Structure formats: C-alpha cells, structure tokens
Amino acid sequence: MTPIVRIQAQDFDVAAEIAALGGGRRDIGAVVTFTGLCRDEGGRLAALELEHYPGMAEAELGRVVEEARARWPLQGVTVIHRYGRVLPGQNIVLVVAASAHRRAAFEAAEFLMDYLKTRAPFWKREHLTDGSMGAWVEAKEADDAAAGRWAPPG
Amino acid sequence: MTPIVRIQAQDFDVAAEIAALGGGRRDIGAVVTFTGLCRDEGGRLAALELEHYPGMAEAELGRVVEEARARWPLQGVTVIHRYGRVLPGQNIVLVVAASAHRRAAFEAAEFLMDYLKTRAPFWKREHLTDGSMGAWVEAKEADDAAAGRWAPPG
Amino acid sequence: MRVKLVYFAWVRERVGRPDEEVDLPDGVATVADLVRWLKGRGEEYDYAFENEAVVRAAIDHSHVKPDAAIAGAREIAFFPPMTGG
Amino acid sequence: MRVKLVYFAWVRERVGRPDEEVDLPDGVATVADLVRWLKGRGEEYDYAFENEAVVRAAIDHSHVKPDAAIAGAREIAFFPPMTGG
Numbered sequence: 001m002t003p004i005v006r007i008q009a010q011d012f013d014v015a016a017e018i019a020a021l022g023g024g025r026r027d028i029g030a031v032v033t034f035t036g037l038c039r040d041e042g043g044r045l046a047a048l049e050l051e052h053y054p055g056m057a058e059a060e061l062g063r064v065v066e067e068a069r070a071r072w073p074l075q076g077v078t079v080i081h082r083y084g085r086v087l088p089g090q091n092i093v094l095v096v097a098a099s100a101h102r103r104a105a106f107e108a109a110e111f112l113m114d115y116l117k118t119r120a121p122f123w124k125r126e127h128l129t130d131g132s133m134g135a136w137v138e139a140k141e142a143d144d145a146a147a148g149r150w151a152p153p154g
Numbered sequence: 155m156t157p158i159v160r161i162q163a164q165d166f167d168v169a170a171e172i173a174a175l176g177g178g179r180r181d182i183g184a185v186v187t188f189t190g191l192c193r194d195e196g197g198r199l200a201a202l203e204l205e206h207y208p209g210m211a212e213a214e215l216g217r218v219v220e221e222a223r224a225r226w227p228l229q230g231v232t233v234i235h236r237y238g239r240v241l242p243g244q245n246i247v248l249v250v251a252a253s254a255h256r257r258a259a260f261e262a263a264e265f266l267m268d269y270l271k272t273r274a275p276f277w278k279r280e281h282l283t284d285g286s287m288g289a290w291v292e293a294k295e296a297d298d299a300a301a302g303r304w305a306p307p308g
Numbered sequence: 309m310r311v312k313l314v315y316f317a318w319v320r321e322r323v324g325r326p327d328e329e330v331d332l333p334d335g336v337a338t339v340a341d342l343v344r345w346l347k348g349r350g351e352e353y354d355y356a357f358e359n360e361a362v363v364r365a366a367i368d369h370s371h372v373k374p375d376a377a378i379a380g381a382r383e384i385a386f387f388p389p390m391t392g393g
Numbered sequence: 394m395r396v397k398l399v400y401f402a403w404v405r406e407r408v409g410r411p412d413e414e415v416d417l418p419d420g421v422a423t424v425a426d427l428v429r430w431l432k433g434r435g436e437e438y439d440y441a442f443e444n445e446a447v448v449r450a451a452i453d454h455s456h457v458k459p460d461a462a463i464a465g466a467r468e469i470a471f472f473p474p475m476t477g478g
Contacts, residue, residue, distance in 0.1 A: 015169030018189070026194035026242035032263075033187045035172070036478055039254065040180035050477070051402055053470060056454035081477060088180035093478050100193065102393075103300070106264050109186070113256055113478060119456065121470075122477025123402035136403050139474030146257070190393055204392070205317055207385060210369035235392060247393050256478075267393060273371065275385075276392025277317035290318050293389030 003065045004078040007057045012080045012094050021076035021096055028075050030105040034095040034113050040088035046129045048137075050092070052083045053121035064115045068097070071111065072104040079112060081122060111150055118147040157219045158232040161211045166234045166248050175230035175250050182229050184259040188249040188267050194242035200283045202291075204246070206237045207275035218269045222251070225265065226258040233266060235276060265304050272301040309336075311378070313346075315356070316387035319363055322356035323386075332378075339365045340374040342384065356386070364389060394421075396463070398431075400441070401472035404448055407441035408471075417463075424450045425459040427469065441471070449474060 004021070006012075014033055022028055038048050061079050068077060076098035086092055093116070097108040118139075126134030158175070160166075168187055176182055192202050215233050222231060230252035240246055247270070251262040272293075280288030314327040336345050343360055346353040357363055365372050366385040378384060399412040421430050428445055431438040442448055450457050451470040463469060 013169065014172060014187075015167065018168060022191075022243070024243065026192075027196075028191055028243075029193045031187075031189040031191065033168075033185075033189075034256065034260070035185040035187075036256065037176075037182055037185065039183045042181075052477070053399070053401055053451075053454075053472065056451055056470065059454040060456075089176070089178065089182075102188065102190065102264075102267055106188070106260070106267075110256075110260050113260075117478040118475060120477045121401065121451070121472060121475055123473060124476045125402070136473065137476040139476050143478075206392070207314070207316055207366075207369075207387065210366055210385065213369040214371075271393035272390060274392045275316065275366070275387060275390055277388060278391045279317070290388065291391045293391050297393075 001074070001076055003062075003069065003076075004080070005058060005061045005065060006080045007052060007054070007061070008080065008082060009084040011082070011091055014094060017078050017080065017094060017096055021078050021098055025075065027100060028098045029100045030102040031076075031096065031098045032102075032105040032109040034093075034109050035091055036093040036113075038086045038088050038090050038092055044128060045088055045126055045134075046131075047088070047127040048086045048092070049125040049127060050083045050086060051123045051125065052081070056121045057081065057083075060120050061116065064112060064119060067115065068108045068112050072097075072099060072108040074099050074104065074108055077108065077112070079116065081116070081120065083122065085127075114143070114146040114150065117143045155228070155230055157216075157223065157230075158234070159212060159215045159219055160234045161206060161208070161215070162234065162236060163238040165236070165245055168248060171232050171234065171248060171250055175232050175252055179229065181254060182252045183254045184256040185230075185250065185252045186256075186259040186263040188247075188263050189245055190247040190267070192240045192242050192244050192246055198282060199242055199280055199288070200285075201242070201281040202240045202246070203279045203281060204237045204240060205277045205279065206235070210275050211235065211237075214274050215270065218266060218273060221269065222262045222266050226251075226253060226262040228253050228258065228262055231262065231266070233270065235270070235274065237276065239281075268297070268300040268304060271297045309379070311381050312383045314383060314385045316385065318388055319356050319386050322352060324352050337377060337379070338374065339367070339372055339376050339378060339384070342378060343374070343386075362388065394464075396466050397468045399468060399470045401470065403473055404441050404471050407437060409437050422462060422464070423459065424452070424457055424461050424463060424469070427463060428459070428471075447473065
C-alpha cells in the first residue's frame with residue numbers, strides 16, 4: 001500500500017480519491033473520508049488564503065501518515081491539502097482511511113485530522129466580504145487538546 | 155435540513171451524495187463519510203445476500219438518524235443501505251454527516267454506524283466461491299459493545 | 309386476537325414461511341407468551357425458538373423486549389440479531 | 394555558520410521578508426540562541442518574536458523545540474502555530 005500525500009492549489013474529487021485508494025481491492029471493509037470545507041462565517045468571509053511551507057508540508061504530512069499506519073492496520077490512506085485562495089463552500093482538506101474494519105478507519109481518519117491540524121505547516125488568513133484583508137486565523141487550544149488525546153504509540 | 159434515508163438494491167455514488175447533502179451551503183465546515191464494503195474474506199466469499207425487513211428498515215434508520223440529530227448539531231445527514239446481492243469490493247452502506255466542526259461530524263458518523271449495526275433490520279448471508287450457500291453471518295458482540303459505549307442522551 | 313407474524317433470516321427458514329396470520333387465544337399477552345404459544349404449535353417453531361434469548365422481536369416496526377404487551381399489535385416480527393452495516 | 398532562515402504568515406509579515414541567509418556567530422548554538430540573536434538585529438525581529446513562546450520553529454523541515462541544537466542546519470523556519478486542516 002502506497003499512501004497518497006498531495007499539496008495542491010486545485011480542488012480534489014472525493015469519489016476519484018476513494019476509487020484510486022480502493023483500486024479494485026476486495027479486502028477493504030470500511031472507508032472513512034473527512035472533507036474540511038471553507039465556511040462563510042455567517043457571510044463575513046469572502047475567502048481564505050492558505051499559506052504553506054513547501055517541502056515541509058509534504059514531509060510533515062508524510063510523517064503523520066506513517067504514524068497512522070504504525071497505529072492502525074490500514075489498507076489505504078490519502079491526505080490532500082490545498083493552498084492558495086479557497087472560497088466558502090469549497091474544499092480545503094481531504095483525509096481518506098481504508099481498513100478491513102470500521103473502528104480502525106474511523107480512528108485513523110480522526111487521528112490524521114487532529115495531528116494535521118497542529119503539525120502541518122499551513123496558515124489561514126481571512127479575506128472579508130467588505131473587501132478588507134482580515135486577520136490570520138488563530139490556532140485553537142481545542143486542536144492541541146484533540147491532538148493530545150492520542151497517546152504515544154505503545 | 156432534511157435527512158436522507160434510503161434502502162435500495164442499486165449501488166450509490168459517494169460524491170453525488172456528498173454534493174446532494176451540501177447543496178450549495180456555505181456554512182458546512184466538515185463532512186465525514188463512512189462507506190461499508192463487501193470483503194471477499196480471503197477469496198472464500200463470492201457474494202453477500204442482504205435480507206431486510208421492508209418498512210421497519212426505513213423506520214429504524216429514521217429513528218437512528220433522529221437520535222444523532224438530537225445529539226450533535228448536524229447540517230446534513232444521509233444513510234443509505236443496500237439489500238440483495240452484493241459482490242466483494244462493492245458498497246453495502248453509506249453514512250454521511252456534515253457539521254460546522256469536525257468532532258461533531260466524526261462522532262455522529264461513528265454513532266450512526268454503531269447504532270445501525272445493532273438496530274437496523276438487515277441480515278447478511280454468505281455465498282461461497284465454491285458455489286455453495288454459506289451461513290448467515292453471526293452478530294458480533296463487539297458491535298453491541300460499540301453501540302453500548304454511546305451513553306443515553308443527557 | 310388476530311395478528312400478522314413475519315419472520316426473517318434463519319428464523320424464517322426454520323419456521324418455513326416468511327409470514328402468517330394467526331388467531332391468538334386470550335392468555336397470550338406478551339411477546340414471551342406468544343413465543344411459548346408458537347413453540348406448542350409444531351417442531352418448526354420449537355426449532356426456530358430453541359434458543360429464545362437469541363431471537364429478537366419487533367411490534368409494528370419497533371424493537372421490543374420479551375415482556376412487551378402485544379395488545380393492539382398489527383404485525384409482530386421475529387428475527388436473529390441484526391448483521392447489517 | 395551560514396544558514397538560510399525562512400518565515401511564514403505573520404512572522405514573515407513582521408520580519409518583512411520571506412527568507413534570508415545569515416552568518417551566525419559562534420555563540421549561537423540553539424534555536425533559542427538564534428531568536429535572541431535575531432531580536433538584537435532590529436525592531437522588526439523584536440516585533441516578530443515579541444512573544445517568543447508563541448513562535449514555532451523547524452530545522453530542515455522538522456518541528457523543533459527552542460532548546461534544539463542548530464549545528465548542521467541548512468534551513469531554519471519560524472512561523473505561528475499552524476492553522477491548516
């Protein structure tokens with residue numbers, strides 16, 4: 001199984017990514033996908049600008065994926081993160097985890113998102129509907145707590 | 155938000171269901187999908203035959219969906235369960251949960267699957283690659299335990 | 309009391325039919341009573357309900373426990389533990 | 394020691410450039426030493442690192458703590474807590 005990690009400006013197609021990961025296999029019992037989208041924040045937000053650290057973003061996502069593979073018996077895993085300008089309603093991030101059983105697929109997908117949030121070098125800046133440049137989005141303590149609940153591998 | 159609950163013989167398209175659930179909304183931040191597939195069990199299985207209780211299957215899935223909506227702030231929820239003959243590698247069940255934040259979407263999707271497993275009136279029978287009719291699949295204690303870990307709504 | 313009984317999966321196979329209409333005598337008040345009454349009707353029922361604790365029941369499309377009252381029921385279903393999903 | 398420094402998000406904006414090459418004096422052995430040295434270079438660095446505990450660092454594409462040794466580093470990055478996903 002070769003994990004797929006991509007950093008790209010263009011949008012992704014969830015169905016195509018599930019199909020690519022399945023690839024005619026007949027031993028996969030469970031596929032969990034997580035899609036993170038840009039919210040309009042009640043009409044306040046015109047777009048998000050996503051800055052990233054090229055090179056490190058790929059490396060760090062690769063490390064997060066390897067950690068997930070060491071913890072759960074995954075048959076496939078895909079992580080795609082966009083950068084650049086993303087409009088409300090559009091996709092930002094995709095995680096796909098496939099396993100023989102559902103618990104592993106759910107846990108791995110949630111782990112990947114929790115880790116990615118606090119470790120992948122991406123930064124969001126808001127562009128507002130009034131035409132002004134908004135602030136850099138602040139990191140949430142809740143995200144650190146979410147990542148912290150995954151104990152180190154045993 | 156109108157939940158979608160369908161019991162059908164034909165396959166489903168995950169991307170189309172995500173799109174139908176999103177429907178141009180700009181306030182959804184997280185979409186989690188779970189797809190359950192038929193495994194070939196190491197080449198032993200030719201197909202699964204899914205029997206269901208028409209009428210009760212729809213009613214019970216509807217109740218499970220309402221319970222999820224009462225517990226989490228969902229912006230969309232879809233449950234599709236197939237019946238009839240399903241081949242290895244093909245889809246059996248789809249759950250989609252959309253929310254502003256990822257934790258609610260993940261938890262709701264996992265809850266829906268745990269509850270559906272132990273409460274939706276479906277029964278799987280194996281058809282084997284040697285041409286013989288296999289046994290009815292036995293319910294797993296692990297599934298009861300999984301459903302039991304969701305405490306009653308507070 | 310007249311009621312429709314429906315059976316699924318191996319309960320259906322053991323009973324030998326998917327459904328039937330039955331006239332219940334007055335003493336049959338709960339799901340457990342009904343199972344006992346059915347087991348007296350023939351060995352196919354005895355076989356289907358040989359391990360009573362395993363067979364699940366539903367009244368009018370809702371899961372019920374063995375002590376559930378069946379008064380007013382239109383359709384009572386018996387089936388093995390579910391294996392969907 | 395010559396090393397490339399890269400900055401992201403508001404750290405980049407405050408420093409006023411995305412990257413630079415610097416020659417470090419011998420006493421600068423850790424990330425924390427480097428931050429102290431940078432703050433002595435001008436008010437843009439003082440501003441960028443005004444709350445040192447908030448700014449994160451990476452050496453050659455891996456996250457590191459302030460006490461990490463920088464010997465042998467090719468590229469050292471400074472950035473705010475991440476907000477991807």
